[in-house]
Amino acid sequence: MTDTGSRPLGADLDTDLDADLRATVLLEREALQQHLGEVLGAVHRPARALELTVDTFVDHAVDFAQVALHSHQGWMSVGRTRGHDLVGERDRPIGRRQAEAVRDVLSRQAPEHWLLPPETPEREAMLTQLLGESPLVAQLAQLDAASVLSLPLVARGRGIGLLTLARARGRDLTADDVLFLEDVAQRLAVALDVTIVVADNRHAASTLRTALLPPPLPASAGLDVASYNRVAQEEVTVGGDFIDLHGAETDLTLLLGDAVGKGVGAAVAAKRIRTSVRTAALVDRSPDRVLTLTNQVLVHEAESPVESFATAVCGRLRRQDDGSFEVTLSNAGHPPPIILRREGTLEYVESHGPALGIFEDAEFGRSVHRLEPGDTLICYTDGITEARGRIDMFGEDGIATALAGLGGAPSSAVVERLAMSVSSFLGPDSLDRDDAAIVALQPSVSA
Template sequence: SSVPWLAEALAGDRAEPGPWPDAPLADLADLLPPEFGPTGMVLVSPLLSASGSAGALLLIRRSGRAGFDPRDVELAREFAARAGAALATADLHGEQAHLARVLQTSLLPPELPVVPGVSMAGGYRAAGDSLRIGGDFYEVFPHPRGALFALGDVCGKGVGAAVLTGRVRQSLQTLRLVEQRPLELIQLLNQALFDAPDAARRNQFTTLLLGSLDRGPAGLDVRIAGGGHPAPLLVTADGTVTPVPVGGMPVGALTAARFAETRVHLDPGDLLLAYTDGVTEARGPRDAAMFGEARLRATLASAAGQPPAALIDRVLRAVDDWLGGQAHDDIAMLAVGASASA
């Protein structure tokens, strides 16, 4: 357009933010109703933001009316300044939403791989409904004999916890290429977290279960290393639910942390459930009582003999019913068992 000062307003290269002098309307006449006429007046002002021009404000008066007086100019100046700031804020919000979506995509639990001889399912709920990212996570890494699995709970919530979650998961992705024994791997992870430049300043840590699944002649042999995480639960085909104590200290809390390891065998029909404390610490809306381990065990016993996906779904529905729409902490679960495939 050849409207005077419009190009300058869009470029935001005038030292004075405007509005600028009245401009003949002839160049806009074809775009406006006839009553405005070619002799109407237009006032052009840049919509300035911290990063430059966010656009231009055009105020138009019909033919025959007086030009813009100083009060009109001052009002237009104020409105343009506020509109520019609002547009800049909207752009910033759009960029932040895009970054959140990218972060969410990278941190949501992955689709579980197909591992011969192993059946598994995961469940995940983030505390924040908007970003759907948090500090609870699980991972499964196939290997020739079966798979490695990890389930953890990073201290804190929201984006800060999600960043550490990403660091832990990426570290495991790399370290498992050189070490697949759970106890030795969790020790390497602890060292890796302290080797990060900001580890001491951030003072963040994670509780963790790190296990290996090895196919045997009948079922799965499981080795589990513990880093201060709630004990997984063994659900046998007859409905018996038994904790598998592991112990250990949180990962990334102390350079000289000690970790523990235990072993368990899964017969066909047995399932091992690893979960974060968002399950047992979910609070109901009435008396704020926690869901608790006893209620979790009863739910698991009622789902005995079902495949991992059905068991996970049963627990999630039981927790949702208990919450009654209340806010909750991050939740992650991973159920594994032996399958008929070889």
Template sequence: MSRHGVSEPCAANGGPRARDVPAPRLDFLLAAYRMLGQSLSLQRSARAAVRLPVPALAEAAALVLVSGPQWAHWWTTDGRAAAHGPERMPVRSADVPPADLPGWIRAALAVADGPWVRPVRCGRWVLPDGTEHDGHGVLVRLPCDHLCQGVLVLLRCADGPAFDDADRTLAAQYAEPVGRAVTAALLYRDQVRVADTLRAALRPAPLPSVTGLDLATAYRPAREAMHMSGDIVHVEPLADGGVLCIVGDVCGKGVDAAVAGGRLRQSLSILCRVTGQPLDILAVLNDASVDTSSAAATQFTTVVVGSVRATPGGGALLRLAAGGHLPPLVVRGTGEVEAVHIGGMMLGADRPGRFAEAVVWLAPGEACVLYTDGVTEARGPTGTMFGPDRLAALLTEYATAPAAVVAERIEQRVVDWLSGAHHDDIAILVVRAQPAVPPRGGAR
């Protein structure tokens, strides 16, 4: 059964006013607004919220938040360690199912009639950490109902002075900065979760393992793009044992470009179940990119789509279709680097699209490198671009290296060239035909 009395109206809806609050209490409230406004961390804000009122307003304090049907969050502290100062006062906290909260606190949380201050009569009260407090105090409903239900518990010892009208008014005023800090922290936490989920969904998927092929990628979003890139690099396995790959560059940076790139990757995953022909796939992607109702809504993208199949005798056959993208680079066994100029128009430029195709044969150990302009157009501190010649020289240097080494060396060499300067999104895909394995027991 609930052991608290009739609700009383909250005395404050904003910050403290000097003419209404005695000087010591005004100092306490100003310190609360200052300290509770320093962090967007829920843990830091909650710890500060239970430390600040001890011992100025209470001997023990607890903050309880319920943000959903599954979990409640609580923090408690008391005055036994107050000699160490509020910054070092121990705070206990945990996440528990709401049903595990003490019944008298659950009853208070169930009252949904806006902010209020309720007295807690003298008795032994179980706190969320399982300890008991022998005393009395007040319960204050926090003004953050749209994000969670929350109460602040302020308790004094049994022989301590009762909470009078001025104390209850101060408790209500203190709940304002606590509620604001909790609301800001919860909003920030939810935004971070959304951003992290979006980033995870938009990052390249793990590469499939394909017999006869050695595949590797490198992916580095622009520094100013919130770790989300408009560059596309994706490899999708085909039913016949080959793979369908896409490397592209969506116009723009950041969230909008990353979302558009994510749609193209998802489309490729679906289309590869219908056709393995790169030209057909480009045509469908182009139709999906053009918005005839608004030129601003059309998403322009340069792209290369390729089907790659290892051949029975070793080596690999690539069929590459391009739409306005940089030419793929083929690294021959001799170290020679050949640019495959395909042409075609970028996605979204017109309907129907006009695209081109090229077929490339890789002997065992040879590689094809697809990349975005973040590689060749990377500018160092002097403004000089990394350029295609330096990229070709690097590929010659690592002509016989595994695909993962090639991709890593390209990325690292470009980063070194930038020397900390801002850069565009970078995406690299290396497709290498596995070298022929010499037969066992061959001639000596």
């Protein structure tokens, strides 16, 4: 670190200047620290934090600033020279050569005050190594800076980035400046580290939510499909109720179920069950066998029954030559599916079996039904029947009332009417909400 002997942020505090000028310098330094604290305290995206950081330094302290930072997205950098716009696209990683230079400085975890050679190829090479292939190199040359200060950003004992600063010739940084900026860099490192942690946690949570969300139900020739899924904990966007439909268009496996609990924990269990069912269906397409194999997986993997407890309905839908579907259904402790016939009658499908994940030797029955064009198979979770109003629960009577007059209506109309009826029953201010899911399937009349 080299003392250039020039004036710091306004003036050298050790000179015999009048009290007013010394007070002005202190105010400038205080303003820099206060502004950094304010802007970084309100930002949770690393790229935006870098932009605000370099703007603050250039506006309040120096003529050039660049910050290189490492986050879950890799290395990124943003820089600015007084009189120029920001350089460095958000979230774009820095080049390998610059990353190596940054790591080299960080490995020493000590400030580096570089004296720059005159306008020579060596000067440009030094700046390019430190700043990367960037317009910042030419802009810094225009300042004719005599030195560049590199300050490691160290938080929790590890280097997370590098702050590089410079001033135009004649306003070069002094030893007093460097001491002050070292302290600022330490505070800055802590603030940026918090930003990185928040961003990394959000990224991890977003990735987890995306992985836990069930895939969209596929369109199937000859089958009209509609669904509804509401999570109890809307802030996490995932829950324990799940719907899945997969297989060939003429031979589909349907799954609708309810994993114990709410939120992310229930969504993890639901994901495990969906995956197990898809795997089991590769071995045996019969829904009772699918549930048997899935149950064995859950029992063997769980440390306690509570962890994997779930109810489910599993069905196999095979399209016939006349456009109808043969439907085989098995039930694991779940509310009974309903067949809404085209003429408007309701048939509750009673096919009994215990919930998944409790008994290793559980057995599941099956029943076979025929869906003609216009008939609708409706499966739902207990978030529908157990929706609690002011006096009682929605129940099967509520379902029957909601479905009245919908015989032959499209699946989307059936799902929408049922979902709206439950929502109205609960009321807008109800706190007693559970995950809820509905799926309706109907052979197309035109098939």
